[in-house]
Amino acid sequence: MRVFLAGGTGLIGSRLIQELLNRGDQPVVLTRRASSVQDRPEFRQVDVVQGDPTTSGPWQEKVDGCEAVVNLTGHNLFAKRWSPEVKRLIRDSRVHSTEHLASAVDQATKRPSVFVQGSAIGYYGMTGDEELTESSPSGTDFMAVICREWEDASRSVTDRGTRLVILRTGIVLAKGEGALGVMTPLFKWLPGGAAPVGSGSNPLMPGTGNQWMSWIHLTDIVGLILLAIDSKDAQGPINGTAPNPVRNVEFSRELARVLHRPFLPIGPPDFLLRTVLGEVAQTVTKGQRVVPARAIELGYRFAFPELTGALQDLLGSKAHSAAF
Template sequence: MRVFMAGGTGLIGSRLIAELVGRGDQPVVLTRRASSVRERPEFRQVEVVQGDPTTSGSWQKSVDGCDAVVNLTGHNLFAKRWSPEVKRLIRESRVHSTEHLVSAVEQAKTRPTVFVQGSAVGYYGMTGDEELTESSPAGSDFMAVICREWEDASRSVANAGTRLAIIRTGIVLAKGEGALGVMTPLFKWLPGGAAPVGSGSNPLVPGTGKQWMSWIHLTDIVGLIVLAIDSNEAQGPINGTAPNPVRNIEFSRELARVVHRPFLPIGPPDVMLRTVLGEVAQVVTKGQRVLPARAVELGYRFAFPELAGALHDLLSPASSETSHGASAAS
């Protein structure tokens, strides 16, 4: 298969490319930095296209003849404090890129059969202990609105006869990157030991970590995207989360155990984190209890359904995350 990818040089995209190449597919990667990307060893077997997905251009012609499109574009939420300008970038990098990718599909003479659209569990907003599945409604906070607009921008692709699958990704766990790339060094070196983050209630009281964390191992989010590419039954929203979400305090305790650090039952108050991080702190201090109901229905077998196994695989000295392949549908 020829698979056109936007956002293919990031954490998930790079691992997905390795998976596709390994099974004999031909990724076609859109990037603003084509020259430097071509020099990276992992992209030597990949067709690299110069272009900016937030604007229309000649790159759109490269979608013609591809069997699938995977859209993983989006400005990094944690790159800078959320000023009005950064919020604009967060939105436009997602919505405009999707609009231009859909337009490329519509213009193609030989159209892709499937369009895999990235999204996030932020779609559901902050909902406390409520169990959320793909049928749960959208929230109303900033990230929920962005995710809804992001998804809505992709829906017209179905009018072109292309199957649409939307992956609502949770907190991706990967060795040395993403959430673990930030949390692991902190947990190793914080005086006194590791601690939960977020109170789940009063922003002035010490953090107790009561909020839910809907996480997923990198191997499994890649596996779900591959499933979405391959399975004709994979349509509409699919939650990209492990089947066993945990509260932040459980996550912090297990991470402390794996990195051999003491564990403190309380952490900094939310207001302190907001002072340091700005508005983006809400992504850390609040959460959702998201279940992958659709993935289970489709027969996806999670390589890492439990947090302990996922963290051990990623962080134990003898582990080798890259030895695992994406799980398949049964």
């Protein structure tokens, strides 16, 4: 199977490519830096295409003949403080890329049978303790609006018979990258030990970590993408989260235990995080309680349904001797 990937050089895309190659598929990866990507050992068996998904171009012709498209594009939310210009880039990098990929599907003579559209649990907004499934409504904050527009830009592919799966991804756990890439060194070296962040009752008071974290191991988010590609029953939204979300304080305590660090029950106040990170701090200090109801209905078996097992796999003693 030929699988066209946009955003294939990032955390999730790179691991997905490995799995596609392992099972005999042919990844076709769109990138703005084709020459440097082709020099990387993990991409030597990959068909690398030069192009910018935010603009139309000859790259769109490469979608023709691919059986699947996976769209993982999007500007890093934590790259810079959220100025109006950065917000526009966050929005446009997602929406315009999706529009051009959907157009490429429409123009193809041999259209892909499935289009896997990336999204995020930010779609639901900040909802406190409410349990959220794929049928829950969208929120009204900045990220919720972005996610709605992002998803809506992909819906035209269904007009010509392509199956659409929308994967709303939570916090992806991977060794040395993503959330753990930021949190692990902090927890190892903070004086006094690790501590929760966010959800203080008062922005000036210490954080208690009472907000929910809907996480997923890298192995399982890739597994869900493969399920979306392979299963004809998979369509519409699927929450890319583990079945057991935890509160931030529980996550912090367990991460401290795996790292053999002391744990403090209170952390920095919300205003301090807002001062350091800007508006993006709300994605850390607030959260959602999201469950993958649709994935479970489809019969997906999570390799890491519990946080303890996920962190032990990534950061425990056996992980130090394993290639990841």
